[in-house]
Amino acid sequence: MKFGIDMGHNCPPDTGATGIKQEDVLTKAVGTHLIQKLKAAGHTAVDCTPTKASSVNDSLRQRTDKANANNVNVFVSIHFNKFTGTAHGTEAYAISNVSQGIAQSVLKEIVKLGFNSRGVKNTGFFVLKNTQMPAILIECCFCDSKTDMDLFDAEKMAEAIAHGLIGESDDVPPKSDKKYVLEITTKTVLKPSTEQSSDLPKESLFDIEPGDYPILDARFEENHYWVKWPDKSKGNRDEHFVYAGHSKVIEKD
Numbered sequence: 001m002k003f004g005i006d007m008g009h010n011c012p013p014d015t016g017a018t019g020i021k022q023e024d025v026l027t028k029a030v031g032t033h034l035i036q037k038l039k040a041a042g043h044t045a046v047d048c049t050p051t052k053a054s055s056v057n058d059s060l061r062q063r064t065d066k067a068n069a070n071n072v073n074v075f076v077s078i079h080f081n082k083f084t085g086t087a088h089g090t091e092a093y094a095i096s097n098v099s100q101g102i103a104q105s106v107l108k109e110i111v112k113l114g115f116n117s118r119g120v121k122n123t124g125f126f127v128l129k130n131t132q133m134p135a136i137l138i139e140c141c142f143c144d145s146k147t148d149m150d151l152f153d154a155e156k157m158a159e160a161i162a163h164g165l166i167g168e169s170d171d172v173p174p175k176s177d178k179k180y181v182l183e184i185t186t187k188t189v190l191k192p193s194t195e196q197s198s199d200l201p202k203e204s205l206f207d208i209e210p211g212d213y214p215i216l217d218a219r220f221e222e223n224h225y226w227v228k229w230p231d232k233s234k235g236n237r238d239e240h241f242v243y244a245g246h247s248k249v250i251e252k253d
């Protein structure tokens, strides 16, 4: 497996939260250990953290560009939360079906270290929406919480994330036993974006007949499903948007 590891912030003007500890220092420590552990287990880990950026947007764009250019299998963005010193625990973000399964698995391992589970949430963060592979963002814990910072150890956190991604054993691939099917209920078009078909160039649209189509991954976005195909047979693209009013994503065991 090839992982893209994004150590949140660490790229001025993209700097993280300041709590009892500085988020940038924490994400770098966890990410560095995580890359080492994945490599030690025989996987490839690409550091997607940029060093120079003109803006926060540019910093985020460089991270997703690097993951996409390297064709990583899973993208992992590491962050730490901050509130008012009163909140504590771990939360993970993921927007596609496959990503949410990975996020659950990672969260479960971190919670075993003693952190409070705040669940897997679905928020369309830039790095989740602009990566072409399953992607998760982990808020490891709160950098302004004494409870969390007393419990936190960068190496143990990285170990838990690695276990969540690759399993306890070195040679067990991540359990992805779920299959997804896109059911087209009414003849419709596959589109490169969620824009109305009439506003898109005709050559970017691809007709699709009613039926069941196996897909690799899906997420809901602005009344559409974004779907990832197993190949490029449909309009020479491996991902499309399809209007949710004409389709349904079904999970099959």
Ligand SMILES: [Zn+2]
Pocket: 008, 009, 016, 017, 023, 079, 080
């Ligand atoms: Zn952050």
